[in-house]
Amino acid sequence: VEKLGNRVVDAMKFSPASRYYVCHYSSKAYGQAFGPLGFGQTMRFCWNLDQALREVRAGKAVLLSTHREKAADSANAAVMIGAYLILKHSWTLEKLKSTLPSESALYFPCSWSKDENPSNRIMQVSHCWASIELAAEMGWLDRRCMEEKVLLDLTTSGWRDVLRTYDASWLIPGAIMVFSDPATTLADLNPHTFTALWPVNGSALSNLETSRDAHGPDEELPEATNKELVDDGMHRAEPVAENEASWRVPDDDEADDVDAGKRVAFFLDDDEAEAGMDVPEDAPAEKAQSSRPVLLTQRTLDEEEIGDDRFDTIPDDEGIHEQPKGSQEALKTVSEASADTVNKDLKEPNRDGQAEPLPHVPFFQFLKDAGISIVIRNNLLQEPGMPGPSYEAEKVRSLGFEQYDIQTEDFDGGLPTGTQLAQVLQVCANVSSQGAAVGIHCKGGFGRSIILACMVIIDRWDVRGDALLGWVRIVRPGAVTHPVQEKLLCSLTGRKDVQKLIQA
Numbered sequence: 417v418e419k420l421g422n423r424v425v426d427a428m429k430f431s432p433a434s435r436y437y438v439c440h441y442s443s444k445a446y447g448q449a450f451g452p453l454g455f456g457q458t459m460r461f462c463w464n465l466d467q468a469l470r471e472v473r474a475g476k477a478v479l480l481s482t483h484r485e486k487a488a489d490s491a492n493a494a495v496m497i498g499a500y501l502i503l504k505h506s507w508t509l510e511k512l513k514s515t516l517p518s519e520s521a522l523y524f525p526c527s528w529s530k531d532e533n534p535s536n537r538i539m540q541v542s543h544c545w546a547s548i549e550l551a552a553e554m555g556w557l558d559r560r561c562m563e564e565k566v567l568l569d570l571t572t573s574g575w576r577d578v579l580r581t582y583d584a585s586w587l588i589p590g591a592i593m594v595f596s597d598p599a600t601t602l603a604d605l606n607p608h609t610f611t612a613l614w615p616v617n618g619s620a621l622s623n624l625e626t627s628r629d630a631h632g633p634d635e636e637l638p639e640a641t642n643k644e645l646v647d648d649g650m651h652r653a654e655p656v657a658e659n660e661a662s663w664r665v666p667d668d669d670e671a672d673d674v675d676a677g678k679r680v681a682f683f684l685d686d687d688e689a690e691a692g693m694d695v696p697e698d699a700p701a702e703k704a705q706s707s708r709p710v711l712l713t714q715r716t717l718d719e720e721e722i723g724d725d726r727f728d729t730i731p732d733d734e735g736i737h738e739q740p741k742g743s744q745e746a747l748k749t750v751s752e753a754s755a756d757t758v759n760k761d762l763k764e765p766n767r768d769g770q771a772e773p774l775p776h777v778p779f780f781q782f783l784k785d786a787g788i789s790i791v792i793r794n795n796l797l798q799e800p801g802m803p804g805p806s807y808e809a810e811k812v813r814s815l816g817f818e819q820y821d822i823q824t825e826d827f828d829g830g831l832p833t834g835t836q837l838a839q840v841l842q843v844c845a846n847v848s849s850q851g852a853a854v855g856i857h858c859k860g861g862f863g864r865s866i867i868l869a870c871m872v873i874i875d876r877w878d879v880r881g882d883a884l885l886g887w888v889r890i891v892r893p894g895a896v897t898h899p900v901q902e903k904l905l906c907s908l909t910g911r912k913d914v915q916k917l918i919q920a
Contacts, residue, residue, distance in 0.1 A: 547886030759801030881908030
């Protein structure tokens with residue numbers, strides 16, 4: 417396989433991390449989901465494949481294959497090969513489907529799905545190909561990443577760091593961001609996640625307990641700099657200095673001891689955790705260096721000391737109320753198992769040491785630096801799996817944000833009502849005319865908020881929902897948590913269909 421010396425090559429060798437994972441979550445929670453692989457993995461695959469093919473003598477063919485016993489690899493590899501052909505060789509979706517008809521028809525389970533029946537799957541490889549074609553055409557994905565290594569590095573490491581530190585993802589760079597309720601990420605023991613909500617010198621005070629207080633008054637409280645690494649199926653990077661990072665590979669005994677769902681403190685191995693930072697080929701096996709990646713924000717984040725914020729709790733009667741559970745009853749007849757409540761594991765102790773976090777700014781400072789001016793909360797103030805109440809809206813508004821509570825229960829897909837959808841589109845129409853960005857969140861940032869964000873995108877850019885389905889699954893692994901959501905997106909051909917939902 418080395419340097420494509422053989423004609424038959426395992427396609428997954430070109431992905432720096434060949435396993436599906438959802439950052440911040442244990443692999444035990446994934447259910448049947450196995451892909452598609454994330455944005456960083458997909459882009460690195462395209463680059464690595466292109467570099468390898470440059471060494472193949474003209475006129476020689478290379479057969480990319482996958483292991484017969486790894487059925488998931490076939491679908492994941494097909495998505496990435498198609499992405500390469502679109503981005504590097506300008507293939508169209510139709511050309512891909514006609515050239516690779518069997519691969520285009522491979523299916524993916526819904527994120528977090530517990531349904532073991534393949535006949536109930538909806539999203540196909542072709543949806544992912546359509547998403548890459550759409551993103552390239554719309555400028556959401558820069559084709560120059562296939563030619564400029566520096567741009568590729570900045571793009572993939574920025575995507576990874578925003579996800580890892582703030583559990584946030586740009587669906588449309590500079591315009592639409594989705595993230596989890598910051599209450600859940602603040603309590604995450606991962607050392608790379610933020611440790612404060614509010615700007616240090618800001619006037620607002622916090623209404624959430626810090627991650628150290630979320631475990632109860634009788635437990636010993638770890639320091640904020642000793643948050644633990646979460647086992648998300650990948651080994652993680654340990655920064656040791658401001659502009660230096662080191663990695664170690666676990667030995668055989670350690671590797672055998674890693675069980676799904678346990679927190680670990682291993683770091684980048686040959687899989688290259690989170691597929692955003694590659695180890696130079698000439699680096700020693702146990703150590704490599706690179707510059708610290710740049711966050712994908714409107715402007716570079718200023719580094720500052722992180723304070724210890726403590727806040728008051730929200731009164732029980734402030735804003736918690738029930739909402740209608742969907743906008744189209746016809747879409748709610750699906751019997752597949754739902755992932756209505758996917759929760760982070762916030763309490764399991766670290767087995768294998770500690771890691772120092774990278775410097776980062778408080779959450780709402782990050783949103784400001786990212787150009788977010790409107791924050792839409794789609795979850796209730798308190799839900800199962802949250803360590804405490806969500807943030808207080810007035811404190812967010814005091815920082816200069818517009819904040820709206822458009823709350824939907826996490827049940828049967830959590831679809832918005834027509835009234836709620838109209839409200840969100842009106843809010844986002846106002847901000848789009850000002851060139852600012854919108855941040856939308858629910859508890860986990862995977863289901864309800866993704867659907868709202870997709871509605872905004874379809875209405876604003878008049879794009880197809882089935883292509884958008886593939887895009888959000890790639891740029892935010894774990895997105896789209898219920899078959900009802902998949903069916904809804906696939907039914908939308910553009911802006912006119914979103915407007916029909918409002919009228920309905």
